Amino acid sequence: MCGFVGIVATTDVAPEIHVALQALQHRGQDCAGIATMLADGREFFAHRGLGQVPQAFACDELATWVGPIGIGHVRYPTIGRGLLRDAQPFFFRQPGVLMAHNGNVTNYHELRDSLRERSIHLLSQCDVEPVMCEFADALNLARRCGHTIDDAMYALREVRRRVRGSYSIVTALLLDGQPTLVVLRDPNGIRPAVLGRRGSGNELAWICASETVALDALGFDRVEEPEPGEVLFLRAGAQPIRRAIDRGERSPCVFEHIYFARPDSTIDDRGIYQSRLALGRALGERVAAKGIRGDVVVPVPDTARPAAAALAEQLGLPLREGFIKNRYSGRTFIMPDALSRVSALRLKLNPLRTEIAGRRVLLVDDSIVRGTTLKRVNALLREAGACEVHLAIHAPPVLHPCFYGIDMSTEEELFARRFSGDLDALERQAAASLEVESLTYLPVEAMDRALPGPRCAACFDGRYPQAVAGGDRQAIVADRRGRDAS
Ligand code: SF4
Numbered sequence: 001m002c003g004f005v006g007i008v009a010t011t012d013v014a015p016e017i018h019v020a021l022q023a024l025q026h027r028g029q030d031c032a033g034i035a036t037m038l039a040d041g042r043e044f045f046a047h048r049g050l051g052q053v054p055q056a057f058a059c060d061e062l063a064t065w066v067g068p069i070g071i072g073h074v075r076y077p078t079i080g081r082g083l084l085r086d087a088q089p090f091f092f093r094q095p096g097v098l099m100a101h102n103g104n105v106t107n108y109h110e111l112r113d114s115l116r117e118r119s120i121h122l123l124s125q126c127d128v129e130p131v132m133c134e135f136a137d138a139l140n141l142a143r144r145c146g147h148t149i150d151d152a153m154y155a156l157r158e159v160r161r162r163v164r165g166s167y168s169i170v171t172a173l174l175l176d177g178q179p180t181l182v183v184l185r186d187p188n189g190i191r192p193a194v195l196g197r198r199g200s201g202n203e204l205a206w207i208c209a210s211e212t213v214a215l216d217a218l219g220f221d222r223v224e225e226p227e228p229g230e231v232l233f234l235r236a237g238a239q240p241i242r243r244a245i246d247r248g249e250r251s252p253c254v255f256e257h258i259y260f261a262r263p264d265s266t267i268d269d270r271g272i273y274q275s276r277l278a279l280g281r282a283l284g285e286r287v288a289a290k291g292i293r294g295d296v297v298v299p300v301p302d303t304a305r306p307a308a309a310a311l312a313e314q315l316g317l318p319l320r321e322g323f324i325k326n327r328y329s330g331r332t333f334i335m336p337d338a339l340s341r342v343s344a345l346r347l348k349l350n351p352l353r354t355e356i357a358g359r360r361v362l363l364v365d366d367s368i369v370r371g372t373t374l375k376r377v378n379a380l381l382r383e384a385g386a387c388e389v390h391l392a393i394h395a396p397p398v399l400h401p402c403f404y405g406i407d408m409s410t411e412e413e414l415f416a417r418r419f420s421g422d423l424d425a426l427e428r429q430a431a432a433s434l435e436v437e438s439l440t441y442l443p444v445e446a447m448d449r450a451l452p453g454p455r456c457a458a459c460f461d462g463r464y465p466q467a468v469a470g471g472d473r474q475a476i477v478a479d480r481r482g483r484d485a486s
Contacts, residue, residue, distance in 0.1 A: 001260055001406050002088070002102040003027030005214050006071040006170035008181040009198075009205035010236050012036070014045070014065035017072035020207070020214035021053045026262055027102070027210060028076035031087035032056040035098045036067030041174030043067075044096055048087035068236060069172045069179040073100040075126075076407065086126040092136040095147060096173060099132040102210050103167035103191045104405040106472040111162065131169065135159050148176050149233055153243055156184055156231055160245045164466065166190035166253075166404035168226075170208055181234040183208045187248035188465045189228030190404045190456050192256055192267050195240070196220030206234040211265040222266065251456040251465035254447070255406060258395045259303050259366045268453060273306050278450040279394040280307030280364070283442050284314030287362070292390050292438050294362030296355065298322030300377055307394040308364035317362065320355040322381065349380060357385030363436075367395040369408055371415030371434065378436055389436045396444045396460040397426060403468045403476055408459055410477045 003024030007013040017034050033048035034057065045065040049056025053074065073088035089100040105111065105127035112122055112130055120133050138155035139147055152175055168191045171182040185193055196207045196215035207220045215222055226232055229247035232240045252268050253260075257275035265272050297319045299308035312319035326348050361381055368374060374391065381389050397416035402408040411417060419429035423443055431439035442450075444460050458464040468476075 001027050001076050003074045003210040003214075004071065004088075004100045004102050004168065004170050005073075005207065005209040006100075006172060006181045006183065006234075007205065007207045008069040008172075008179060008234050008236050010068055010203055012066050013068060013070045014062055016218050017070050018053065018057060018062055019217050020209060021072045021074050023213040023217040024074055024210055025053055027260065028074035031075045031084060032073065033075075033087045033089050033100070034062070034065075034070060034072040035089040035091060035172070036065050036070030037096065037098060037172050037174075037179060038067050039069070039179050041096055041179065044091060044098065046089065046091055046098070048084060048089075050084055050087070069181060071098050071100050071170050071172050071181075085124045088126060088128055090124075090126070090129050090132050092132050095136065095139060095145065097132060097136050097139070098172040099128055099135070099169065101128045101131065101167045101169040102193075102405060103169075103186065104165050104403060104476075105131060105163055105167065106165035106403050106466075106468050106476065107163065109475045110472070114162070127165075128169070131159060131163055131167070132171075134162050135171070146177070147174070149180075149241060149243075151175075152182060152233070153231065156182075157245055159184070160187075164469075164472065166466070168193035168210070175233065178235050181206060181208065183226055183232040183234065184245075185226050185228055185230055186466075187229040187246050188251040188456070189225075190251055190253055190465065192225070192252065192261070194225050194267075195223045195232065197223050202237040204237050206236070206240070208232070208234065211261055211267070213262050213265050216264070225268070249465060250454045252454065253404065253406070254451060254455040254457045255367075255395075255402075255459065257451055260406070263306055270451070275451055276303075276306035276394065277310040279442060279447065280310030281314050282446045282450040283307060283364070283392050283394045283440065284311040286442065286446065287311065287390075287392050287440050288315060290438070290440060292362070292440065293360065294388070294390055295359040296320050296322075297362045297364060298355070300363065300365040300374075301325040301349070303366045304364045304394065307366070311362070311364055311392060315362075321352055322356050322361060322363070323349040323351055323377075325349055349377065351380045351384035353384045356381055358387055360388040360390065361386045362390050362392060364392050364394065366393070367398060368393055368415045368430075369398050370413055375434055378434055391431070391434065391436045391439045393439070393441045395442055396447055396457075397423075397430075397441050398459050400459050400462045401477070402459050403464070403473065404456065404458075404466075406459075407480065410480055
């Protein structure tokens with residue numbers, strides 16, 4: 001998972017990109033980068049740093065950057081490592097191209113080898129670098145310099161032909177002699193992207209970002225989400241130029257609604273907070289149908305809070321904070337190795353004994369991927385005096401890995417895959433494994449009723465909107481294993 005932003009305006013954009021990246025920080029904490037281009041395309045500024053946005057940039061340096069067009073990125077690695085050389089945006093010297101993306105290029109290794117055969121070598125293990133090289137190579141084939149929108153379309157069609165996987169890509173370059181932001185979504189629109197505008201006339205500025213929170217932070221109005229397979233060419237003071245490459249079945253990632261996106265964002269015309277309330281209500285119905293009784297509803301902070309509130313309302317139970325989260329520690333799921341996940345949790349959640357001791361706790365969480373975090377959370381509740389712990393999850397069992405930009409484990413790491421039988425049987429085995437009195441998942445059908453509309457839910461139902469070739473799968477899995485081992 002990563003977050004990107006691109007802005008084209010009539011003023012210097014680096015400080016605004018810095019703000020937008022802080023709004024998108026939850027999407028990646030390993031590294032951050034900002035790059036800008038002068039209006040005449042003759043000079044570029046770029047900095048990439050490790051850690052969160054405030055650590056990655058020195059503000060006095062940022063103040064010296066100029067350029068009315070630029071892109072920014074926060075990274076959590078799904079291909080490659082959390083190393084500085086893998087940080088985005090990437091820059092291609094001839095012609096000057098800046099590029100960043102959110103997603104996962106599933107045929108990264110094939111692209112790398114193909115580029116090598118053309119004597120184009122990569123400097124990183126980040127999957128957007130070969131995409132940028134393919135784009136720039138095709139652009140140079142179309143014309144050596146003075147590129148036009150038609151040249152860019154030719155190059156993007158080449159990208160589309162060669163690159164498999166999910167991607168929302170933002171690129172900055174000079175087209176028709178003008179600084180132009182180019183946005184491309186994969187044919188299924190799996191990863192989010194949203195377009196926003198601010199001002200009017202010659203002052204009209206455009207932004208494209210992973211989530212609407214970046215628009216809110218900068219006073220941009222949300223316009224729309226680019227369509228799957230759509231290309232947008234954005235210039236300050238002008239209306240977007242729209243082109244399409246090809247379009248598959250619209251399949252936006254449902255996990256954005258369950259866990260990844262901020263609750264104050266809007267994706268697929270649906271508020272994430274509203275989505276989580278709907279999931280909580282649906283979960284409450286199933287908990288009631290199973291006859292599970294609790295004294296108090298406790299969310300695992302922070303993602304599960306809206307769903308826990310809706311579930312508590314549904315069941316007529318009090319909602320209480322059972323844990324106080326140390327806001328200065330890292331997000332556990334997003335930390336790249338198992339060791340840092342365990343140690344971060346000890347620092348992160350402190351149980352509130354007054355709300356827990358002597359009570360039957362109905363603990364609500366968003367999902368179970370590996371199960372290690374919840375085992376520890378249950379232990380914390382017991383230490384704090386909970387007499388029963390009933391776990392309620394506002395997502396179905398995660399049974400399949402994600403190949404589209406979420407680092408969701410290899411098959412053998414997935415908690416729910418250890419168990420068998422129908423959902424009831426799986427829940428009983430999972431509850432025993434986590435040592436809780438009961439465990440309730442949200443069935444896939446209930447999730448679909450709560451969040452109607454097209455979606456990718458492949459990690460739950462195994463129906464991948466884009467086939468992932470066996471060789472590509474093996475390469476991604478090997479990369480993940482290597483990262484966890486390193
Ligand atoms: S497989 Fe799951 S996490 Fe990956 S894109 Fe689909 S819904 Fe999202």
